[in-house]
Amino acid sequence: MESLVATAIGMLTATGVYLLLRARSFPVVLGLALLSYAVNVFLFAAGRLAVDLPPVIRAGGDYTDPLPQALVLTAIVIAFGMTAVVVVMAARAYVESGSDRVDDEPSGNGDGGDRW
Amino acid sequence: MVTHEIVLPIVLPAVIAAVIALTMRRDIALARTASLASAVALLLLAIALVSLASDGSVRTYALGGWPAPFGIVLVLDRLSALMLLLTAVLAVAVLLYAVNGWDTRGRHFHALLQFQLMGLNGAFLTGDFFNLFVFFEVLLIASYGLMAHGGGARRVGAGVRYVVVNLAASVLFLFAVGLLYAVTGTLNMADLAVKVPDVAAADQALLRSGALLLLLVFAVKGALVPLHFWLPDTYANAPAPVAALFAVLTKVGAYAIIRLFTLAFGEGAGDAAWLAAPWLMPAAMLTLLLGMFGVLAARRLAAMVSFAVLGSMGTLLIAIALFTPPALSAALYYLLHSTLAAGALFLVADLVAERRAGHGDTLVAAPVFAQSGLVGAMFVLGAIAMAGLPPMSGFIGKLLILDAARDAFNRNWIWSLMLSTSLLAIIGFARGGSSLFWKSASFPGRLDARQLTRPALTITAAGLLLAANAALVVFAGPVTRYLDATAAQLFAPAGYIDAVLGAEGGNE
Numbered sequence: 001m002e003s004l005v006a007t008a009i010g011m012l013t014a015t016g017v018y019l020l021l022r023a024r025s026f027p028v029v030l031g032l033a034l035l036s037y038a039v040n041v042f043l044f045a046a047g048r049l050a051v052d053l054p055p056v057i058r059a060g061g062d063y064t065d066p067l068p069q070a071l072v073l074t075a076i077v078i079a080f081g082m083t084a085v086v087v088v089m090a091a092r093a094y095v096e097s098g099s100d101r102v103d104d105e106p107s108g109n110g111d112g113g114d115r116w
Numbered sequence: 117m118v119t120h121e122i123v124l125p126i127v128l129p130a131v132i133a134a135v136i137a138l139t140m141r142r143d144i145a146l147a148r149t150a151s152l153a154s155a156v157a158l159l160l161l162a163i164a165l166v167s168l169a170s171d172g173s174v175r176t177y178a179l180g181g182w183p184a185p186f187g188i189v190l191v192l193d194r195l196s197a198l199m200l201l202l203t204a205v206l207a208v209a210v211l212l213y214a215v216n217g218w219d220t221r222g223r224h225f226h227a228l229l230q231f232q233l234m235g236l237n238g239a240f241l242t243g244d245f246f247n248l249f250v251f252f253e254v255l256l257i258a259s260y261g262l263m264a265h266g267g268g269a270r271r272v273g274a275g276v277r278y279v280v281v282n283l284a285a286s287v288l289f290l291f292a293v294g295l296l297y298a299v300t301g302t303l304n305m306a307d308l309a310v311k312v313p314d315v316a317a318a319d320q321a322l323l324r325s326g327a328l329l330l331l332l333v334f335a336v337k338g339a340l341v342p343l344h345f346w347l348p349d350t351y352a353n354a355p356a357p358v359a360a361l362f363a364v365l366t367k368v369g370a371y372a373i374i375r376l377f378t379l380a381f382g383e384g385a386g387d388a389a390w391l392a393a394p395w396l397m398p399a400a401m402l403t404l405l406l407g408m409f410g411v412l413a414a415r416r417l418a419a420m421v422s423f424a425v426l427g428s429m430g431t432l433l434i435a436i437a438l439f440t441p442p443a444l445s446a447a448l449y450y451l452l453h454s455t456l457a458a459g460a461l462f463l464v465a466d467l468v469a470e471r472r473a474g475h476g477d478t479l480v481a482a483p484v485f486a487q488s489g490l491v492g493a494m495f496v497l498g499a500i501a502m503a504g505l506p507p508m509s510g511f512i513g514k515l516l517i518l519d520a521a522r523d524a525f526n527r528n529w530i531w532s533l534m535l536s537t538s539l540l541a542i543i544g545f546a547r548g549g550s551s552l553f554w555k556s557a558s559f560p561g562r563l564d565a566r567q568l569t570r571p572a573l574t575i576t577a578a579g580l581l582l583a584a585n586a587a588l589v590v591f592a593g594p595v596t597r598y599l600d601a602t603a604a605q606l607f608a609p610a611g612y613i614d615a616v617l618g619a620e621g622g623n624e
Contacts, residue, residue, distance in 0.1 A: 020280070020284060025276070028280055032280065032283050032284070032287075035284070035287045036287060038287075039287050039290040039291055039294070042290075042291060042294050043290060043293075043294045045294075045298075046294035046295070046297045046298040047297070047298075048298075067297070067303075068294075068297070071246060071293075071294075071297075074246070074250065075290055078250070078253050078286075081257065082253070082257065082279075082283055082286070085257060085260055085279065086276070086279050086280065086283060089260065089264060089272065089275055089276050089279055090276055092264070092267075092272050093269070093272045093273050093275070093276045096267065096268070096269040096272050096273075097269040097270075097272070097273055102276055102277060102280060103277070
């Protein structure tokens with residue numbers, strides 16, 4: 001199971017980084033989402049992988065670490081909110097500039113004057 | 117007896133922000149009043165907390181009454197109290213400035229600003245890594261809104277880049293937190309400091325990866341080369357009051373580096389001691405060099421100040437990377453100085469821009485504008501401070517750092533780099549000032565005095581930050597005494613650890 005989880009995290013991260021580097025708003029948003037999925041699974045693995053165990057301490061019984069589960073829940077909520085923000089801002093940038101490029105846009109695009 | 121003053125700097129702006137967002141959406145006067153009142157209250161609170169922390173004891177506040185390391189604790193020591201005070205001073209000046217009309221160019225300015233303050237204060241107070249992540253996100257999500265405030269293609273474009281870079285950094289932060297938790301089984305900073313020396317040799321690689329990933333994340337926030345590329349774009353295109361407030365945002369990265377690498381990876385960390393130093397120093401030197409070349413090359417005043425911020429982060433992190441108590445004390449002095457100076461200069465750049473219709477803050481000669489003399493004088497004071505000339509605070513800050521580097525093995529590099537880049541900064545600022553103020557004076561014609569909204573208030577706001585800078589010089593004695601004690605406290609992490617793990621009876 002370890003190798004399966006590790007491969008999944010690796011694939012998600014690699015795809016996410018690739019999409020992020022495409023520097024167009026839609027791939028970038030997808031890339032960020034995939035990266036956040038990768039990190040969520042990774043956080044689970046940080047608490048050691050266990051199957052069929054409850055996240056509560058029982059007398060005599062084995063248990064799995066409940067803390068990463070709480071971390072993952074928080075991370076999911078934050079990643080969801082952030083994805084919404086970046087979608088809205090990317091849409092606004094597209095409407096204002098007519099381009100979906102996320103990296104430096106070609107010069108002469110904007111409200112005049114020097115950017116720097 | 118539980119006292120709640122430690123949690124107040126987080127709760128107060130959070131409540132005010134919600135109240136402004138829900139009930140004062142249509143009444144800007146009311147929102148301004150509430151926002152300013154909150155900032156002034158935060159300032160008074162920060163002064164009280166500094167005087168509380170100056171007795172040298174570390175105070176903790178267990179959220180929800182859960183004892184550390186199981187619950188989240190807030191920790192007030194000299195460093196966090198100092199950062200709260202700096203944030204509050206900047207916030208008051210920024211709000212006074214924003215009232216001139218910036219806050220009506222978009223919606224929810226005051227609510228976002230209060231959320232930003234909540235995130236900043238939380239990041240400075242928390243004693244838990246995951247909680248630090250959460251407060252980073254709070255301050256970032258507010259800063260995304262503030263960055264795009266007022267709109268415009270270029271500003272929103274820069275905003276998107278800023279958001280994407282920071283989201284990628286947030287993912288790395290989570291990876292780092294996961295690694296540290298997997299190795300040590302704790303997220304509490306004090307508990308981490310206890311457990312790091314005992315990490316097995318087999319797990320050292322994971323531990324180091326986690327710690328250095330965190331350094332990477334904080335370097336993104338602190339705009340360290342090669343992770344600096346978002347800063348000039350963001351700061352030069354943000355609304356002026358927001359850019360001034362962002363001057364403290366990069367310092368959050370510096371604060372987090374100081375906190376993590378003195379507490380958990382300092383003297384007592386065994387194999388992982390002073391893990392950050394060899395990475396931090398060369399990057400900081402490059403940052404300084406690049407920033408000051410940027411000052412030379414900039415074609416807009418706001419961009420020039422942005423690059424000066426980058427350079428000052430380089431200077432600051434050089435001092436931090438020395439990791440000695442005198443160097444840290446010097447670094448903290450420079451941190452206070454550079455935040456206030458950068459804030460003042462961003463406001464001055466906007467004072468210029470709003471008076472030069474059609475030219476903005478582009479560094480070209482144009483007809484004389486209203487109050488050119490007064491604004492010019494403020495620019496000179498700010499530029500002198502930023503470049504590190506006497507009599508302003510930058511001079512003392514750089515002198516302290518140069519003196520602290522006296523015994524460093526790479527002293528010659530540090531000295532020659534800091535002195536030569538100061539020259540670059542002076543040339544850059546002199547060039548900017550002469551084209552904006554001197555050449556314009558001999559330019560034919562005169563710009564019509566535009567209808568300025570509340571010019572007295574905006575000039576007061578920028579003047580307030582310059583005055584705070586001057587106060588750093590006048591009260592350099594007491595300030596450096598406080599900072600020396602702060603550095604001593606940071607280099608004796610036992611006090612912090614005992615306060616967090618002992619006081620609440622949280623030993624297993």
